[in-house]
Amino acid sequence: MAKYLGLTKENGHQKRGKTGVLLVNLGTPDEPTTPSVRRYLAEFLADPRVVEIPKLVWMLILHGIILRVRPAKSAALYQQVWTEQGSPLMDITRRQSQKLAEYFAKEGTQVSVDFCMRYGKPSVTSTLQRMHQEGIDKMVVLPLYPQYSAPTTASAFDAIAKELMSWRYLPALHFINTYHDHPDFIDALAVSIAKDFELNGQPQKLVLSYHGMPERNLHLGDPYYCFCMQTTKLVVEKLGLTEEQYITTFQSRFGKAKWLTPYTDATMEALPGQDVKDIAVVCPAFSADCLETLEEIAVENREIFEAAGGEKYRYIAALNDDDAHIQMMANIVKPHI
Numbered sequence: 001m002a003k004y005l006g007l008t009k010e011n012g013h014q015k016r017g018k019t020g021v022l023l024v025n026l027g028t029p030d031e032p033t034t035p036s037v038r039r040y041l042a043e044f045l046a047d048p049r050v051v052e053i054p055k056l057v058w059m060l061i062l063h064g065i066i067l068r069v070r071p072a073k074s075a076a077l078y079q080q081v082w083t084e085q086g087s088p089l090m091d092i093t094r095r096q097s098q099k100l101a102e103y104f105a106k107e108g109t110q111v112s113v114d115f116c117m118r119y120g121k122p123s124v125t126s127t128l129q130r131m132h133q134e135g136i137d138k139m140v141v142l143p144l145y146p147q148y149s150a151p152t153t154a155s156a157f158d159a160i161a162k163e164l165m166s167w168r169y170l171p172a173l174h175f176i177n178t179y180h181d182h183p184d185f186i187d188a189l190a191v192s193i194a195k196d197f198e199l200n201g202q203p204q205k206l207v208l209s210y211h212g213m214p215e216r217n218l219h220l221g222d223p224y225y226c227f228c229m230q231t232t233k234l235v236v237e238k239l240g241l242t243e244e245q246y247i248t249t250f251q252s253r254f255g256k257a258k259w260l261t262p263y264t265d266a267t268m269e270a271l272p273g274q275d276v277k278d279i280a281v282v283c284p285a286f287s288a289d290c291l292e293t294l295e296e297i298a299v300e301n302r303e304i305f306e307a308a309g310g311e312k313y314r315y316i317a318a319l320n321d322d323d324a325h326i327q328m329m330a331n332i333v334k335p336h337i
């Protein structure tokens, strides 16, 4: 009887029929400690969507080498960005979810908003089960990755599909797979960059640094690279920048294979030698600030640029819980509610 929903012709629609929006982001360790980061990386890096190496070989490398070395190094970096509210990625995603819920409540739209993380907590499984218990049987899933990629967006879909495999009563589901060219996304990004230019002056170059991916994935048909280039094109058009005034780069390389180029760190090292000493960096693949922006871009790459002779370097924050970003999320999901 535990799973009896009490559905009858008369009351079925009162008990169920609710609509929910589910925001999904990548996930982050619970604490900035070596064991916690090891647990997180073990789950993340075992995902065949993230590392496409034959399972047995990869498990030997992952458990034999990577998980012995990387967690301590990464934990030290996480400690640099951790705040009283915890991991920035978690804190910001929670605020985005709360603000989106407030937005719909103010507007009088009957919808509940939840968030979950692909790796770690709150898990996809526990969040979907809670939504089901609340009577939600229509869901709009918005993975917070502006540019579709298999390691991120498709992996979020896999986790949802895996949980739903054991459900008898599936919800109506709408899965947003990309919003790299959505006019509200492009507008929000362009406005945030333009605000920075107004405040700090126009830099010699705007660096649009996206999370990287093995180049092989592009040749196998992953649209991520093309979607990043499209986001750049639309944003710089909006800002009226000429070709000399911007560059697209790829950061956060992992492992020895060739990843998408040009690499952000190599670009930082090269720019001052080309007489470009004043730059602003924005990271349009990140909907929330996280280790990869707050440490890798705002600290590490600044050091590389300055050591090479660069003079002015600033990082333009992710859209985070800006009103324009929340409005964008609402506009993306609304047609499906």
Ligand SMILES: C=CC1=C(C)c2cc3[nH]c(cc4nc(cc5[nH]c(cc1n2)c(C)c5CCC(=O)O)C(CCC(=O)O)=C4C)c(C)c3C=C
Pocket (backbone or CB within 6 Å): 026, 027, 028, 029, 050, 051, 070, 074, 087, 089, 145, 149, 151, 152, 211, 212, 213, 214, 224, 252, 254, 285, 286, 289, 290, 291, 292
């Ligand atoms: C190993 C391969 C990886 C691929 C492919 C990859 C793709 C990818 N990742 C993001 C977004 C984020 N990645 C983050 C951290 C992170 N990414 C990788 C590896 C790959 N990512 C690792 C090992 C890590 C962990 C940090 C470290 O140990 O260096 C994060 C930040 C998480 C946080 O807690 O702050 C985000 C966000 C995208 C968009 C993407 C697309 C191709």
Ligand SMILES: [Fe+2]
Pocket (backbone or CB within 6 Å): 211, 252
């Ligand atoms: Fe990543």
Ligand SMILES: [Fe+2]
Pocket (backbone or CB within 6 Å): 252, 291, 292, 296
């Ligand atoms: Fe990194």
